[in-house]
Amino acid sequence: MASYEILNPTKKGEPRIKITVEEGYDDRGRRIRFTKTVRMKSLSDRAIKKAIKEFELEVATSNKVTKNEELSFEAFVLEKWMKLHVKKNLRLRTYQTYNSTLTNYIIPFFKGMKLSKIKPIDIEEFFAYEKDSGRKNLKGKYLILKSIFTKAITWKFISKENDPMEEIKEPNVDKQHREKSYYNEEELLILFKVLEGVQPKQRIAIKMAAVLGLRRSEILGIRHHSVNFNNNTILIDAQLHYDHEHKKFLLGPPKNGLARTVIVPDKFMEEIKEYMKEHRKQKELCGDAWEPAIDENGEPLDLLYTNPYGYPNHINSITNEWVKLLKRHNLDYINFHGLRHSFASFMVAKNSNIKVIQEQLGHTDVRQTIQTYSHLTKDFKLKELSKFDDIL
Template sequence: MEGSVKKDEKTNKWFYVADVGKKPNGDRNQKKKRGFKTKKEAEKALNELLNQVHSGSYVEPSKMLYKDYLKQWLEDKQTKVRASTMLTYSWLVEDHIIPALGHVELAKLNPMLIQQTYTTLMKEGKLGSENIQKTHTLVNDSLNRAERWGLISKNPAALVERPRAEKKEIQIWDIKELNAFLWSARVSRYHIAFFIAAWTGMRQSEILGLRWKDIDFDNKTLRVVQTLRHNSTELVSTTKTKASNRNIALSDQTIEALQKHRRRQIKERLHAGEVYNNHDLVVCTAVGTPLNSRNLNRTFYDLIKKTKIRRISFHSLRHTHASLMLASGENVKIVSERLGHANIRITLDTYSHLLPNMQRDAAQNFDKLMLPGDELMEAVNQY
């Protein structure tokens, strides 16, 4: 199979011509793709197309369904994104994009069909606005590559406006609600998971991946280096972002709670005997295996119902931790580091609802630093 890249002198843009096999009558089957701004872009697209032809995965656009193309595109993505990101991609593609658009031939996709898909997803309410935005990103990215490969003449998703994401109001507990919940949860074998979430702001996946060797009892710190994949029992030695891999300082109460939990876990291990499968996990099942997040959430919601307080998500314990720290006057940068945010702007954007009150408190606190008017004038005169 051969191909070449040339420049169109009339449009001053580049194009490629490639042999992709034989037509049914035996003639050469050539594909031409125009409109590349640079020679490098045209060469990249040509190489991608020829690689597909050589590997035997090339299919004529008129015969290829979008679902078949998406499966190949998704498989190729595995080498370019993190495992946690890949789980989200697979879920959106397999559960939402393919059911809606998978039956359509790749070459027959159009902006109206794609827009209707987004509208339906919004009306059904099965996906939040942020995930509908991600759906658009995946559709657009997959069809961009299809265009580069010459499988379609133009990416129809590029003509569809990116869906708007509505910012959800953060739900948190106040001190009374948090204390009431933790008191009810004190007898639960998963009490330590709720305690860590409230006292450190760690994500659920980070808590379920936390090992005893990651905790430094002498220096009262823990290191976030491992997570548990959502709705699975697979441990991953990666965190959500680079900033998520972090050290978190622990309070005396947290150290005490961890030590108490460890003594309880040792008893469980001795009781289980040979069936105990030790993963060194702080939060685990009675036989030491990783705890599926669904089981933890089930316990969490049962305890909320028992306590008769407002229902919030487990993730809202993280928001509760951050909000209470900020409301108490803690430095935003410190809170951002504890949460493992990539930058302080994320923290400010997420908890901006607290800033007006904090600014008022700051203004009053500055008053306390300064002398009243008469005393200030006297000090100036003395100077």
């Protein structure tokens, strides 16, 4: 990456510019910069671009540039993999998740190590350390490392023979120590009773997850026009994300890139309708104080889930309020996403058509639904077949 600044002319009045070329980071994480002052005949765009190109070529062909063998793991990940692959090809939420995982776990472990010198034993030691520390999401960290070294091979930074991930298997997670992940029917009944005394906005958000199987970001992305009272449906065609880099909210496509329409039970639709009426009244009362987020086209986002002035709540607000509710009413802990699993669990328990569950959840393939909830279908089948014990 190159930049320039215009300097004061020489004593003879010749224009000058200072060109800076950045070549990533050194092994200590410091930026590698090369600068050169160039006297110019003119400051035209064409002349400046020519001077920059010539200096970039000079840097690239000199011995100053860090060789691939000397490139640190951290420099490759931040300057190459994140910028050229993750940021350009993956969704904002994925970029933010990867950045957090790298910053807090992966980079600190491999800090100071050269990309080309990392061996399979180093990867094994990383996962052993993660397990001993009781940390989660080992699968996610495995996939990140797999992608990093796959790109390193594709981009010729290391050879395929030096791929440290080739013989590394995905870490096993002890299922016996997993946290409770969903509520059964009895627990859902208790939850719905508790929700009768909860503020409408929070109650609606929780039910959208537990009754409709929606993801948190999908709930936050619902706009008023998404709800159809004539046929009891909600169009799920967007997710709300927060861009920390540019400090603004953005609507992105659903997780699999495909919009879907979810069916809403009559009683719940009445609750949603009442909430939306009150939300519209709040907008009228605010008048000019109503300040919704603005989309990329300069249009206001007519979101359902906002603060009293029309602006989106913090992305984590639903989760934070959910945790407070669990503590306040002494309910068994499941994370907010577990409400989506509770929806699927309830549907499976009622012998619902697996295709209906798939479409409501937004899975691209029914096999994904079957695989995700196969443990539930197996449990319920065993329960049904155990009735033979009474006559055998």
